[in-house]
Amino acid sequence: MTMALGPQDLGPHAAFIVLSYAAAIAIVAVLVAWIVLDRRHLTRELGELESQGMTRRSERTGDDKT
Amino acid sequence: MPLIDLANPSRFLALASRVLPWLTAATLLAFAFGISQAYLAPDDYQQGATVKIMFLHVPAAWLGMLAWGVMSVAALGTLVWRHPLADVAAKAAAPIGAAFTLMCLVTGSLWGRPMWGTYWVWDARLTSVLVLFLMYLGVIALWRTVDDPARAARVVAVLTLVGAINIPIIKFSVEWWNTLHQPASVLRLGGSTIHPTILVPLIVMVVAFTLLFLTLHLAAMRNEILRRRVRTMQMLQADARA
Amino acid sequence: MTGTLTAVTALFIRDARIAIRIGGGAMIGVLFFLTVVTLVPFAIGPDLALLRRIGPAILWLGALLANLLALDRLITMDQEDGSLDLILMARVPLELAVATKAVAHWLTTGLPLVLAAPLLGLLLNLDPQATGAVALTLLAGTPALTFIGLIGAALTVALRRGGLLLAVLVLPLTIPVLIFGVAASNAAIVGPVPFAAPFGVLCALSLMSLVVGPFAAAVALRQGLE
Numbered sequence: 435m436t437m438a439l440g441p442q443d444l445g446p447h448a449a450f451i452v453l454s455y456a457a458a459i460a461i462v463a464v465l466v467a468w469i470v471l472d473r474r475h476l477t478r479e480l481g482e483l484e485s486q487g488m489t490r491r492s493e494r495t496g497d498d499k500t
Numbered sequence: 501m502p503l504i505d506l507a508n509p510s511r512f513l514a515l516a517s518r519v520l521p522w523l524t525a526a527t528l529l530a531f532a533f534g535i536s537q538a539y540l541a542p543d544d545y546q547q548g549a550t551v552k553i554m555f556l557h558v559p560a561a562w563l564g565m566l567a568w569g570v571m572s573v574a575a576l577g578t579l580v581w582r583h584p585l586a587d588v589a590a591k592a593a594a595p596i597g598a599a600f601t602l603m604c605l606v607t608g609s610l611w612g613r614p615m616w617g618t619y620w621v622w623d624a625r626l627t628s629v630l631v632l633f634l635m636y637l638g639v640i641a642l643w644r645t646v647d648d649p650a651r652a653a654r655v656v657a658v659l660t661l662v663g664a665i666n667i668p669i670i671k672f673s674v675e676w677w678n679t680l681h682q683p684a685s686v687l688r689l690g691g692s693t694i695h696p697t698i699l700v701p702l703i704v705m706v707v708a709f710t711l712l713f714l715t716l717h718l719a720a721m722r723n724e725i726l727r728r729r730v731r732t733m734q735m736l737q738a739d740a741r742a
Numbered sequence: 743m744t745g746t747l748t749a750v751t752a753l754f755i756r757d758a759r760i761a762i763r764i765g766g767g768a769m770i771g772v773l774f775f776l777t778v779v780t781l782v783p784f785a786i787g788p789d790l791a792l793l794r795r796i797g798p799a800i801l802w803l804g805a806l807l808a809n810l811l812a813l814d815r816l817i818t819m820d821q822e823d824g825s826l827d828l829i830l831m832a833r834v835p836l837e838l839a840v841a842t843k844a845v846a847h848w849l850t851t852g853l854p855l856v857l858a859a860p861l862l863g864l865l866l867n868l869d870p871q872a873t874g875a876v877a878l879t880l881l882a883g884t885p886a887l888t889f890i891g892l893i894g895a896a897l898t899v900a901l902r903r904g905g906l907l908l909a910v911l912v913l914p915l916t917i918p919v920l921i922f923g924v925a926a927s928n929a930a931i932v933g934p935v936p937f938a939a940p941f942g943v944l945c946a947l948s949l950m951s952l953v954v955g956p957f958a959a960a961v962a963l964r965q966g967l968e
Contacts, residue, residue, distance in 0.1 A: 445549035447614035454553045454610045458560070461603045462712070465596060469719045476726040483733045579965065631914050638911045645901055646966075654965030655897055659911060662893055662958050666915050669947075673918035676943075677925065 507584055509725050516722045523715040530708035537701035544698065553611040555701055559709035560604035561625075564632060566713060567597025571639070572664040575657035585721070587653035588728075590660065591643055592720035596713065598636035604629050624678035628671045635663050649728060749834045750842050757846035761815065768850045771808045772858045778804040779862045790867045797866035798876045798927035802920055804862070805855045805880055806887060810909055812851045813891040816843060817899045817963070826899070826967075836963065841956035844892045852884035875930030875937070879944060883923040886948040889955030890915050896959035900966050919947050 444451050534555070544551035570593045577586025608626050609619045620626070639656055646652035762768055782800050783793060793800075817840075820826040829839050859880050863873035894912035898904030926940040 443549070444552075445543065447548065447550045450610045450614050451550055451552050454556055454607045457606045457610070458556045458603055461599050461606075465599050465716055468595070469716060469723060472723045473719070473726070476723060476730055479730045480726060480733075483730065483737065486737070579961070631917055634910070634914045638907075638914065641907055641910060642897065645904070645907055651900075651966060651968065654968070655900075655962060658893075658958060658962040658965060659897055662915065662954075665954065666918075669918050670914070673921045673943075676940075677921045 509584060509588075512585060513722060513725055516718050520715065520718055520722075523711065523718065527708065527711040527715050530704065530711050534701065534704040534708040537704050541701045542697050547615060550611060550614050551698060553607055554698075555705045557604060557607040557611060558702060559706045560600045560607060561629060562706055563709055563713050564597055564601035564604055564629065564636075566710070567593045567600065568632070568636075568660070568664065568667065570717070571597065571660045575660040575664075578653050578657040579661075586657075587649065588721050588724045589717075590653060590656060591649075592717055592724050594636060594639050594643060596716050596720060598633065598640060600709075600713070601629060601633045601636055605633060622678065624671075624675040627678065628667075628674040631670050631674070632667065635667075639663070649731070746834055746838070749832065750838060753829070753834070753839060753842050754846050757843050758850055760819075761846065761850035768854050771812045771851045772854045774811055775804045775808040775855055775858055776862060778807060779865055783865075794867040794869075794872075797863060797868040797872065798879075798931070799924050800866060801859050801862060801876050802880070802883075802923050802927070805859070805884065806913075806916060806920060808855055809852060809884065809887045809891060810912060812847070813895045813908060813912070814905060815851075816847050816892060817895040817959075818904070821899050826963075830963065830967065836960040837956040840892060840896070840959045840963070841952070844888050844955065844959075847892075848885055848888040852888050856880045856884060872927070872931045876927045878930075879923045879926045879941065882926075882941065882944050882948055883919050886919045886944075886951040887916055889948075889951035890919070892955045893958045893962065896962035897966065899963065919944065922947065 538552055538555040541552065541555075543549050571590050574586045574590035574593065577583040578590065605626065608629070612621050612623075612626070613619050639659060642656050642659060643652055646655055779800060786792060786796075817826065820829065820843075830836065832839065856877055859877045860873045863876060868876070891912050893915070894908045897911060898908045901907065922940045922944040925935070926937060926944055929935045929937045929940055
């Protein structure tokens with residue numbers, strides 16, 4: 435087995451191989467983006483609510499039972 | 501720290517935030533290794549370089565199954581033990597499972613075109629994966645349609661478990677149906693004896709994808725807990741103003 | 743024990759009466775079945791040979807969809823008029839109650855489809871043997887369709903616009919029934935495959951759903967209405 439580190443010949447169906455990897459990357463990227471953007475949105479909302487004086491019950495009573 | 505402490509959402513959040521960077525790093529490393537292995541893998545004697553698509557397609561299929569398994573265990577947690585994090589785990593897993601099932605379908609289709617000449621073949625495996633995808637979409641739809649998160653969790657849990665029973669049945673019946681209409685050419689996906697030079701990259705990619713699932717799932721669970729807190733606080737706020 | 747039997751019988755008679763009386767359940771299902779079977783030739787063309795070949799499949803699809811549409815009369819109707827609460831509070835085990843409702847539903851909605859199939863087979867140019875085979879497989883398979891649909895109906899009972907969601911949830915679960923129903927029909931008509939094999943699996947699926955359906959539906963109802 436030759437360890438070719440340069441651009442490999444992907445054969446006659448190279449387009450399909452590249453497309454598959456592109457699609458996989460795109461799907462994972464969408465998942466990651468959804469999670470990251472969602473988190474930002476949620477932490478922002480939490481911050482707003484907290485600054486409006488809403489505290490979670492546990493912070494008032496000292497125990498934690500969300 | 502005993503495992504039971506994980507049931508506490510705040511402690512879970514803290515733990516998740518500590519673990520996630522390491523998980524992310526491990527995932528990236530595994531993929532770096534996996535992709536390089538896939539790149540260097542030799543061509544299959546029958547399929548040429550397109551066998552490299554298998555390194556995406558098989559892990560995606562595995563994750564599609566794994567996610568439903570996670571949802572099923574979580575469903576038991578919701579119905580039987582009322583574990584607070586079970587709801588969160590189930591809801592977080594659904595879109596991730598759906599996405600990887602879609603990846604399985606797309607890569608399968610793109611693999612099919614050069615191999616079988618068409619983008620879609622009613623192959624037993626592709627078809628049962630398509631049905632699995634539909635079931636994921638049904639679960640996601642049900643999550644969004646029921647307002648109260650706790651009630652949604654319970655109803656989705658029942659559907660998940662019914663689905664878990666049904667998926668083997670569907671797979672069996674689709675395979676049976678497919679063998680009735682088997683095309684003349686023999687379909688051999690990779691063959692029964694996979695050479696190590698192809699098997700090793702495949703295993704690495706499966707491991708890498710599994711790490712990816714764990715990372716995404718943990719992060720999504722963290723978001724879900726935050727979402728519930730926001731909802732609770734918004735409801736308190738509405739109460740306070742009323 | 744006699745108390746339960748009386749209660750179950752009463753529930754059964756009530757459901758059956760409502761389904762027949764309102765003129766909704768039983769006849770509308772058959773009417774929809776007829777409509778679907780009529781539409782197919784418009785889409786496919788009047789090629790009789792082709793219609794005969796795919797006839798069993800069209801009949802099965804029509805029956806499946808007709809059954810699906812009738813499902814919201816199974817539980818949601820009771821929830822709307824409050825009788826579902828009574829059923830939940832009764833001493834009859836919930837599993838038994840929903841099973842009784844499902845049996846009544848099948849007798850009034852599923853069975854008419856089975857009886858209508860031979861007539862519709864004429865429209866599709868099926869010969870008597872083929873029609874008989876389809877009717878027999880429908881007889882064995884429609885209980886599965888009803889009892890699987892029962893699960894979906896229980897899951898979506900609390901949703902007001904649950905109709906389409908119900909379809910999305912139920913249809914994937916009914917795929918095995920469809921596969922073996924059509925396969926058995928074709929086996930009787932053409933097939934190299936003996937009729938007994940797929941027909942046996944079809945019966946097995948129905949029997950299984952008779953058990954799993956009520957239990958899953960009861961759990962879904964309790965969890966969904968808490």
